[in-house]
Amino acid sequence: MVVKYFSRYVAAILVLASLGFSFKAYGAERENILVVAVAWKQTAAEYRALYHQGFNIAAQKVRDALAARGQDQKPLAVLTDLDDTLVLPLKYWGSLIAGGQDFFDDALWDAWIPKHEMTPAPGALEFLKFCEANGVEVFYVTNRDQGADTYKLALASIRLLGFPYADEKHLTVQIETSNKETPQQAIAEKYDVVCYLGDNLNDFKRVYYVKDVNERIALMEKDKDLFGDKFILFPNPTDGHWIRAIFGDSEPPANDENRKKFGEAATANKSK
Numbered sequence: 001m002v003v004k005y006f007s008r009y010v011a012a013i014l015v016l017a018s019l020g021f022s023f024k025a026y027g028a029e030r031e032n033i034l035v036v037a038v039a040w041k042q043t044a045a046e047y048r049a050l051y052h053q054g055f056n057i058a059a060q061k062v063r064d065a066l067a068a069r070g071q072d073q074k075p076l077a078v079l080t081d082l083d084d085t086l087v088l089p090l091k092y093w094g095s096l097i098a099g100g101q102d103f104f105d106d107a108l109w110d111a112w113i114p115k116h117e118m119t120p121a122p123g124a125l126e127f128l129k130f131c132e133a134n135g136v137e138v139f140y141v142t143n144r145d146q147g148a149d150t151y152k153l154a155l156a157s158i159r160l161l162g163f164p165y166a167d168e169k170h171l172t173v174q175i176e177t178s179n180k181e182t183p184q185q186a187i188a189e190k191y192d193v194v195c196y197l198g199d200n201l202n203d204f205k206r207v208y209y210v211k212d213v214n215e216r217i218a219l220m221e222k223d224k225d226l227f228g229d230k231f232i233l234f235p236n237p238t239d240g241h242w243i244r245a246i247f248g249d250s251e252p253p254a255n256d257e258n259r260k261k262f263g264e265a266a267t268a269n270k271s272k
C-alpha cells in the first residue's frame with residue numbers, strides 16, 4: 001500500500017515537472033535576503049524598545065537643556081528625520097516581502113506613501129508632545145520624492161499622525177538632494193539645537209556620506225562620543241546609506257550580482 005501511494009506521489013511529481021512546474025517560488029522566498037531584517041522590524045520587542053530608548057535619551061537632553069538655559073540664549077529646538085525615525089513604514093516592507101521582492105522597490109514605495117499607512121515609532125508622539133509642552137520647537141527634515149505631491153503628502157502624513165509643529169515652517173522636504181546640512185545650518189543659526197534624531201548617519205552630518213564601508217565606520221568612530229548625546233540614532237536594518245556603502249547605490253537594482261554582493265558583505269569578517 002505504502003509503495004503504491006509513494007509511486008503515485010513520485011508520478012505526480014514527474015507530471016508536474018514535465019509541465020514545467022517549478023519550486024522556484026518557494027526557494028526564492030526562503031532565500032530572500034531581506035526576510036530576517038523585515039521579520040525583526042515587524043515583530044521584535046527589542047526593535048521597539050530601541051525607539052523608547054532613543055526618545056528617553058532625547059527627552060533627558062531636552063530636560064537638561066531647559067534647566068541649563070540662559071536668559072539671552074537662542075530658543076531651543078530638536079531637529080529630526082522622519083522615515084524610520086519618527087514614522088515606521090512596516091506595511092510597505094511587509095507587502096514587499098509578500099510580493100517576493102528582496103530589494104527596496106522605489107515604484108512600490110511611491111505608490112505606498114499616498115496611502116498614509118506609516119505608523120508612529122514607539123514613543124515618538126509622546127516625545128514630540130513633550131517638546132511642544134515645553135516650548136521646544138521640532139523641525140522635521142526629510143528626503144522624499146513622490147513627484148509634484150511630495151511636500152503635500154509629507155505634510156499630510158505628519159498632520160494625520162497628530163505631530164505638533166506640522167506646518168511649513170517646521171517641515172523641510174528635500175527632493176533633489178539627500179544633503180541635509182543646508183536646512184540644518186539655517187535652523188541652527190536661529191535656534192540652539194538640543195539634539196538631532198535619525199536612523200542614518202547622514203541625518204547628523206554629511207561627512208558620513210562616503211561609499212567605502214570601512215571609511216564610513218572610521219568616520220563614525222571619530223564622533224563616537226556624540227551618539228546618545230547630540231546624535232540620537234534609531235535602528236534600520238533594511239535601508240539607508242549603509243546599503244549605499246555596500247552597493248554604491250542606496251537603492252541597488254534587484255539582480256544576482258547584488259545578491260552576491262550582499263552575501264560577500266555578510267561574510268566580510270568570516271573566520272577561517
Ligand SMILES: [Mg+2]
Pocket residue numbers: 081082083084085198199200
Ligand atoms: Mg530616515
